[in-house]
Amino acid sequence: MDKRYLRDLLRKEYENGIGITELCRKYNQSINTVKSWRKREGWKKKQINAPLTNAPPKKKIAPPKQKGANEKETQIKADIINNVPKEEILEKHGIKKSTYYNKAKSIRQLRKERTEKYLEQIADEVYKGELYRILKGTETAKANLVVRATKEINSQEMDTKKVQEYEKAYTTIKKMGNDLMRTGKMLTAYEVLEIDRQLAEEEISREKLEIEKTKIKKDDTKDLEKEREMIELLKNITEKVEKDE
Numbered sequence: 001m002d003k004r005y006l007r008d009l010l011r012k013e014y015e016n017g018i019g020i021t022e023l024c025r026k027y028n029q030s031i032n033t034v035k036s037w038r039k040r041e042g043w044k045k046k047q048i049n050a051p052l053t054n055a056p057p058k059k060k061i062a063p064p065k066q067k068g069a070n071e072k073e074t075q076i077k078a079d080i081i082n083n084v085p086k087e088e089i090l091e092k093h094g095i096k097k098s099t100y101y102n103k104a105k106s107i108r109q110l111r112k113e114r115t116e117k118y119l120e121q122i123a124d125e126v127y128k129g130e131l132y133r134i135l136k137g138t139e140t141a142k143a144n145l146v147v148r149a150t151k152e153i154n155s156q157e158m159d160t161k162k163v164q165e166y167e168k169a170y171t172t173i174k175k176m177g178n179d180l181m182r183t184g185k186m187l188t189a190y191e192v193l194e195i196d197r198q199l200a201e202e203e204i205s206r207e208k209l210e211i212e213k214t215k216i217k218k219d220d221t222k223d224l225e226k227e228r229e230m231i232e233l234l235k236n237i238t239e240k241v242e243k244d245e
């Protein structure tokens with residue numbers, strides 16, 4: 001056995017907890033030799049349960065949420081989805097406006113992701129079905145046009161008009177194929193932004209509706225107060241007239 005290899009082997013076993021005496025007996029080495037290796041190369045036994053220097057830091061596990069908190073969060077989100085008025089949600093659950101808007105934002109993000117997934121599933125089903133066969137046919141048609149155009153170009157009496165017709169037909173079929181393929185691809189970044197914009201507009205419309213409802217409610221309250229004041233005034237006038245009589 002190579003001496004260098006032997007030293008490395010003994011060092012590893014020593015670091016893993018095997019004593020020098022046992023190592024000498026196992027590998028037929030003198031104690032003084034092994035001790036000199038240990039001293040010269042600085043062998044050290046590993047501490048039990050000691051953290052490894054290269055070990056990745058342990059992830060902190062967040063404490064589990066209480067059941068009540070989860071139920072409350074679920075109810076808040078359910079109310080937002082069901083278009084319960086914002087003020088009613090704030091009062092019902094005792095939350096701040098910032099919390100409400102954070103929940104609404106997370107719901108909007110979830111709706112956007114679900115919409116993307118749904119549209120992509122539809123596109124995927126279409127692509128795997130009839131569309132796949134159509135696209136395969138367009139590829140065959142393009143290949144045939146290339147063959148015909150090549151034969152015409154290589155012929156002694158080349159018809160330029162025919163070559164141009166083949167080229168035009170090829171371009172048309174290629175464009176049609178690309179248009180069809182477009183429905184089978186993932187949504188573009190622009191379309192994702194468009195989905196997000198529509199969802200945001202829904203929220204803004206809901207906010208405006210709530211503001212209008214609040215305004216109408218305030219106007220109704222003012223009208224009611226004016227009506228009461230008028231009734232009270234007429235009542236006082238009537239009492240005064242009756243008293244004068």
